[in-house]
Amino acid sequence: MENCAILALADGSVFRGRSIGAEGTQCGELVFNTAMTGYQEILTDPSYAKQIVTLTYPHIGNTGVNTLDIESNGVHVAGLVIRDYPQAYSSWRAEQSLSDYLKAHKIICISDIDTREITRRLRTHGSQNACLMAGENPDERQAIAQARAHPSMVGQKLASDISQTSISPWSGAGIWESRDNRYPLQQDSKYHVIAYDFGIKHNILRLLAHHGCRVTLVPADTPAQAVLDLNPDGVFLANGPGDPQPLETQIEAIKQFITKKIPLFGICLGQQLLGLASNARTIKMKHGHHGANHPVLDLDTGKVIITSQNHGFAVDEASLPENVRATHRSLFDGTLQGIAFTDAPIFAFQGHPEASPGPRDGEALFARFVDLMRQHKTNHSKA
Numbered sequence: 001m002e003n004c005a006i007l008a009l010a011d012g013s014v015f016r017g018r019s020i021g022a023e024g025t026q027c028g029e030l031v032f033n034t035a036m037t038g039y040q041e042i043l044t045d046p047s048y049a050k051q052i053v054t055l056t057y058p059h060i061g062n063t064g065v066n067t068l069d070i071e072s073n074g075v076h077v078a079g080l081v082i083r084d085y086p087q088a089y090s091s092w093r094a095e096q097s098l099s100d101y102l103k104a105h106k107i108i109c110i111s112d113i114d115t116r117e118i119t120r121r122l123r124t125h126g127s128q129n130a131c132l133m134a135g136e137n138p139d140e141r142q143a144i145a146q147a148r149a150h151p152s153m154v155g156q157k158l159a160s161d162i163s164q165t166s167i168s169p170w171s172g173a174g175i176w177e178s179r180d181n182r183y184p185l186q187q188d189s190k191y192h193v194i195a196y197d198f199g200i201k202h203n204i205l206r207l208l209a210h211h212g213c214r215v216t217l218v219p220a221d222t223p224a225q226a227v228l229d230l231n232p233d234g235v236f237l238a239n240g241p242g243d244p245q246p247l248e249t250q251i252e253a254i255k256q257f258i259t260k261k262i263p264l265f266g267i268c269l270g271q272q273l274l275g276l277a278s279n280a281r282t283i284k285m286k287h288g289h290h291g292a293n294h295p296v297l298d299l300d301t302g303k304v305i306i307t308s309q310n311h312g313f314a315v316d317e318a319s320l321p322e323n324v325r326a327t328h329r330s331l332f333d334g335t336l337q338g339i340a341f342t343d344a345p346i347f348a349f350q351g352h353p354e355a356s357p358g359p360r361d362g363e364a365l366f367a368r369f370v371d372l373m374r375q376h377k378t379n380h381s382k383a
Helices: 039-043 098-104 115-125 140-149 202-210 224-228 248-260 269-277 361-382
Strands: 004-009 014-019 024-033 051-055 079-081 108-111 128-135 191-197 213-219 234-237 264-267 282-298 304-315 324-330 336-341 346-349
Touching: 004 108, 004 140, 014 140, 024 079, 024 108, 024 115, 024 140, 024 282, 024 304, 039 051, 039 098, 051 115, 098 108, 108 128, 128 140, 191 202, 191 361, 202 213, 202 361, 224 248, 234 269, 234 361, 248 264, 248 269, 264 269, 264 361, 269 282, 269 304, 269 336, 269 346, 282 336, 304 336, 304 361, 346 361
Parallel strands: 024 051, 051 079, 079 108, 191 213, 191 234, 234 264, 264 346
Antiparallel strands: 004 014, 004 128, 014 108, 024 128, 282 304, 282 324, 324 336, 336 346
16 A cells, blocks of 8 residues: 655644655755756755745656766755656656655655645745655644644855765766766866765766866865865865755855965855855755756856756845955846956856756856966966
8 A cells, every 4th residue: 555645844834745755754954946947956966954944846757767877976856846746657768767866865755746836835934844745644733743843944054064975086987877977077187176965966967077177075174274285276165955054164164265365166056155154144045946947147247057056045135245246146036156366266156057956057157267367377387
């Protein structure tokens, strides 16, 4: 007999459906993602740690899962909410069903519920905590109580929890073949990039390597001096989960990089940390940006790019200091999407230019980072 599952929101709403994942109970911040493809990449994006993801596209699981489309070392979502799970999957790349994959990773998933209603609630009232409960007789009252008792995402220091624990070079071994080799590895690595692992995705590393970078990964709490001792040409500040404000160690390290005017490139959480290190403020968004169809205006060129997004916090543009300018802005809600320093080779982007899933419009930002390192290296060789 198929198991039952319930999704209980902190506002007291309860949705009953069918369990297609693991049994048990799990709480988290409930968010919605509007991407039409890439459910496996979404599941393995570390930025979704402690979040229950509702996918607005109705049919999920059609193509199964495989070992190539993962974006990290495991599944990071707290739970998954979908409308319809097909009885069969079909893809020449598939290795197992989504249901078996979720069970193997102990992830609770509820299907056969109205994801449109959930999305409307979140858009109207904002993201809120929820509880997924799967088994023979899930208790609605207990699930609501657990959802209400679950801590807010505000103040949660999560990047260190999912980061790697040692400094190591990245070779791409075992995962380079993903994405049908669309990012061929450059044999001549001209630049040494130190990448902070706040929850970094594989496709970020592929793109850095594709643009001629030799990448060394460091843990989230690595001090600035330990990075400087590695003699980097540039420092990359990765995406990651949680609230940026409690990450005091990381903010202090970034301040030292800013002082030394080392080329810096941040995305997502990396932009937020860079903003805080420059004495700007961050804010918790109403329901965040989660999807692969977000239009962003490039303020320098006037062009619009379509981007992949996954964040619940943002830098307050009004708080930017004089030496930091806005470079990109969301056409959905006007929130800040990009910043650049006017007195240093430092910039950041709030969206995910590496996509996976999503459009590739923002990939030029990686080439911009390489160009800043080239100019910095040239200037220092002349000095």
